[in-house]
Amino acid sequence: MPRPETADRAGLDLEMRGIVKRFPGVVANDHVDFDVHEGEIHTLLGENGAGKSTLMKVLYGLYHPDEGEILINGHPTTIDSPRDAINLGIGMIHQHFMLVPTLTVAENVTLGLRSPRGPLLDLDSVSERIEELSATYGLQVDPGAYVWQLSVGEQQRVEILKALYRNATLLALDEPTAVLTPQEVNELFATMRSMTAEGHALIFISHKLHEVLEISDRITVLRSGRNVGTIRAEEASRERLARMMVGREVILEPEKPPVEVDGVRLMVKGVRALSNRGTEGLRGVDLDVRGGEILAVAGVSGNGQRELAEIIAGLRPTTAGTVAIDGVDVTHADPGRRRDLGLSYIPEERMRDGAVRDFSVAENLMLHQFDKPPYARHGFLDFAEIRAHCDLLIRQFDVKTPNPEAPAKTLSGGNIQKMILARELSTNPKVLVAAQPTRGVDIGATEYIHRRLLDQREAGTATLLISEDLDEILALADRIAVIYEGEIMGVVDRADANIEQIGLMMAGIREEAGSTPPAA
Amino acid sequence: MAEFFTTAIIVSTVASTFRFATSYLYAAIGETFGQRSGVLNLGVDGIMLLGAFGAYYTVLKSGNLWLALAVAAAIGMLMGLAMAYASVTLQAEQGISGIGFYLFGLGLSDLLFQKLVGTPLPIDGFPNLRIPLLADIPIVGEMLFDHSIIVYGAFLLVPVAAFVLNRTTVGLNIRAVGENPEAADTLGVSVAKVRYFTVILGSTLAGIGGAALATELGIFQQNLTAGQGFIAVALVYFGAWRPLGVMFGALLYGFVAAVVLQLKTLGVIPLGASDLAAMLPALITILALVVAVQRERQPAALTKPYERGE
Ligand SMILES: Nc1ncnc2c1ncn2[C@@H]1O[C@H](COP(=O)(O)OP(=O)(O)O)[C@@H](O)[C@H]1O
Ligand SMILES: [Mg+2]
Numbered sequence: 001m002p003r004p005e006t007a008d009r010a011g012l013d014l015e016m017r018g019i020v021k022r023f024p025g026v027v028a029n030d031h032v033d034f035d036v037h038e039g040e041i042h043t044l045l046g047e048n049g050a051g052k053s054t055l056m057k058v059l060y061g062l063y064h065p066d067e068g069e070i071l072i073n074g075h076p077t078t079i080d081s082p083r084d085a086i087n088l089g090i091g092m093i094h095q096h097f098m099l100v101p102t103l104t105v106a107e108n109v110t111l112g113l114r115s116p117r118g119p120l121l122d123l124d125s126v127s128e129r130i131e132e133l134s135a136t137y138g139l140q141v142d143p144g145a146y147v148w149q150l151s152v153g154e155q156q157r158v159e160i161l162k163a164l165y166r167n168a169t170l171l172a173l174d175e176p177t178a179v180l181t182p183q184e185v186n187e188l189f190a191t192m193r194s195m196t197a198e199g200h201a202l203i204f205i206s207h208k209l210h211e212v213l214e215i216s217d218r219i220t221v222l223r224s225g226r227n228v229g230t231i232r233a234e235e236a237s238r239e240r241l242a243r244m245m246v247g248r249e250v251i252l253e254p255e256k257p258p259v260e261v262d263g264v265r266l267m268v269k270g271v272r273a274l275s276n277r278g279t280e281g282l283r284g285v286d287l288d289v290r291g292g293e294i295l296a297v298a299g300v301s302g303n304g305q306r307e308l309a310e311i312i313a314g315l316r317p318t319t320a321g322t323v324a325i326d327g328v329d330v331t332h333a334d335p336g337r338r339r340d341l342g343l344s345y346i347p348e349e350r351m352r353d354g355a356v357r358d359f360s361v362a363e364n365l366m367l368h369q370f371d372k373p374p375y376a377r378h379g380f381l382d383f384a385e386i387r388a389h390c391d392l393l394i395r396q397f398d399v400k401t402p403n404p405e406a407p408a409k410t411l412s413g414g415n416i417q418k419m420i421l422a423r424e425l426s427t428n429p430k431v432l433v434a435a436q437p438t439r440g441v442d443i444g445a446t447e448y449i450h451r452r453l454l455d456q457r458e459a460g461t462a463t464l465l466i467s468e469d470l471d472e473i474l475a476l477a478d479r480i481a482v483i484y485e486g487e488i489m490g491v492v493d494r495a496d497a498n499i500e501q502i503g504l505m506m507a508g509i510r511e512e513a514g515s516t517p518p519a520a
Numbered sequence: 521m522a523e524f525f526t527t528a529i530i531v532s533t534v535a536s537t538f539r540f541a542t543s544y545l546y547a548a549i550g551e552t553f554g555q556r557s558g559v560l561n562l563g564v565d566g567i568m569l570l571g572a573f574g575a576y577y578t579v580l581k582s583g584n585l586w587l588a589l590a591v592a593a594a595i596g597m598l599m600g601l602a603m604a605y606a607s608v609t610l611q612a613e614q615g616i617s618g619i620g621f622y623l624f625g626l627g628l629s630d631l632l633f634q635k636l637v638g639t640p641l642p643i644d645g646f647p648n649l650r651i652p653l654l655a656d657i658p659i660v661g662e663m664l665f666d667h668s669i670i671v672y673g674a675f676l677l678v679p680v681a682a683f684v685l686n687r688t689t690v691g692l693n694i695r696a697v698g699e700n701p702e703a704a705d706t707l708g709v710s711v712a713k714v715r716y717f718t719v720i721l722g723s724t725l726a727g728i729g730g731a732a733l734a735t736e737l738g739i740f741q742q743n744l745t746a747g748q749g750f751i752a753v754a755l756v757y758f759g760a761w762r763p764l765g766v767m768f769g770a771l772l773y774g775f776v777a778a779v780v781l782q783l784k785t786l787g788v789i790p791l792g793a794s795d796l797a798a799m800l801p802a803l804i805t806i807l808a809l810v811v812a813v814q815r816e817r818q819p820a821a822l823t824k825p826y827e828r829g830e
Contacts, residue, residue: 062706062828083708098703100696102820110689111696112707119688162707 011038046222091163262291265462271321281307296477342430414445541774547752550725562618565749566625571730596727600720611825645735698819
């Protein structure tokens, strides 16, 4: 069996002392102390950009700290490379998955390890051991499947298996729940508990407060690279943690005044469409959204949400049915025409579909209208006008950027999302499709985005909110539609919604008679 | 026209298909390794030229064909080391630095030829090696089993390359580094080491490809390869980065070249149009490439230098 020599290592105690890591212009970690012991889950909590990932990368040998020391089981240790970290029994689940999509699960797991039959691969024995680990920790996944075929939740299981396969006894999980559904989060937590029961030490990174409270033994809050404090979970509350993170009081539940709904602004009728894999992604979807309301689409990821957003945005052809914006049939219209009719779109893959990484913030803000008056006249750009508009948006939407010329890729996730929001809302849209608008975004920015979406609702925009975060849906929606395998299982009014019923529909069990029919 | 379809002519056309495909195959299989790890080496043609000259000159001076092959391989290795240094360590723009290497090889091979040889003298290549029994099968035997060792070597390389890429730990590292170098890095796989290895291996094979060309033709002249190295790069795309696909590409190319040659010898193509006809194989291959290329199989990190912690 391909286990490294240190198979029966005892638990592992880690202490990081006074870690300083500077990047040009920022101190990402400013004398951070952090420790974690065997059998414990110690959470690292903080806004985007607080320095959590940096601290973990220092631990994993990807960054070299400018100051400070790392003690493993009391001994000062230098970790120069991931290989050192792996040999010490440290595993890392990175915020962005480190998987090779074109390789199988088994190949991904064994990558970088010596093979017992070297130089030949021995994927059978790898698969066997994966299956053992899967059974022990509740991490079901097919070792022979290609990673590109897996759901996000399954991919994460592969990441965890990679670490366990290397006999990691200390595992750092960098925002592992950011991409998971509530059910998957529960499964992950079960796995994490079984790991601590076996004596593993876990570092958990998140900014979802109820999750942090549920799973942690201790919680350390980072703000602007500094350790603001470490507290036991019993002493913590959502309000206290939010205050520590943001440095001020935070409104966790936004206010939602009643709004008079208007006519149907977005209509989707009998729409079918293919998914990227060529299967039926949407199988006859009917939805309508009225001005001044937020219709939320709930569902486990990969059930047609992405296809739904894309057929409305005009980025994916339909195979049947119609889409209408403000009463105009746009089923075959291009994205530009849809925008002209008043559609705005906040895409799920914000870095891929929502922003141009290498363009400046200003250019990204103007992408959709730089060619229209007053920003361009007779084919010439009016830079003064553009500049003024961008400055205004950056201020209005609180986009934290050194200057409007900074490339978009240098912004944090939350700020990129605010930038996209600024662009999409600056036209005061009639219809807004917001796909996972706060996924991977910190509390401060989430609070802000939620407020903006509610403002837009009051301004009469018809919003289709696609989200996997039930808290978000319950906080914002007027009506909730549940999607499962490309079909709408049912639509319920927010006032009548209960989590169990929505959870059942998310699992494919149709709404029973007696619940609210789609609003007339 | 009718005599074109005699058995003898068909046999000799197929046989020369394999011979023509040989030099491309060495270069293209080598290039496949580089590209699967994410490095595009556009300097292949220059390396082939240097390999070809090195082999030619060695045979001329020593008459030792194996030594010639070793010299060509060593030249390829050195060029590969330089190429890897440029694209991996210096993170040069691969499309540009490759052209630099090509021009270097083109110029240097000609300069050395002018200085050291001057007037081209023919050399003897590897003799044909008839494989016992197999070569006696009518028709097929002569097509497939009556070639020089260097031709067999090229075709044996194909399954070996496929095996290395798909079934060994080194191959897994290569594939991972070409798709997601960051993931490989976090698992302790040295992206730089893997890429040095593949680029050097690929260039070594390009050098051998050059040697194959010079020894099979028995001659060297300025720009002997006439762009073969570039076609080899195209064949890698054509073959969707799979050794077997690359081999089919090389055979297609070799076949068109063999047919054109046959038509020329038979006088079907008038002498005046022979330059035009010489362009046919390249044209057909490029067209096939445009139609057949499966972009989605392209290694995701191809041409992208890797730097930790971005
Ligand atoms: N490789 C890098 N180069 C420059 N700045 C970086 C780099 N990595 C992180 N930073 C900066 O360091 C700070 C902390 O980032 P990070 O550790 O990713 O925060 P978190 O994970 O808490 O969201 C941010 O301001 C970020 O922009
Ligand atoms: Mg982070």
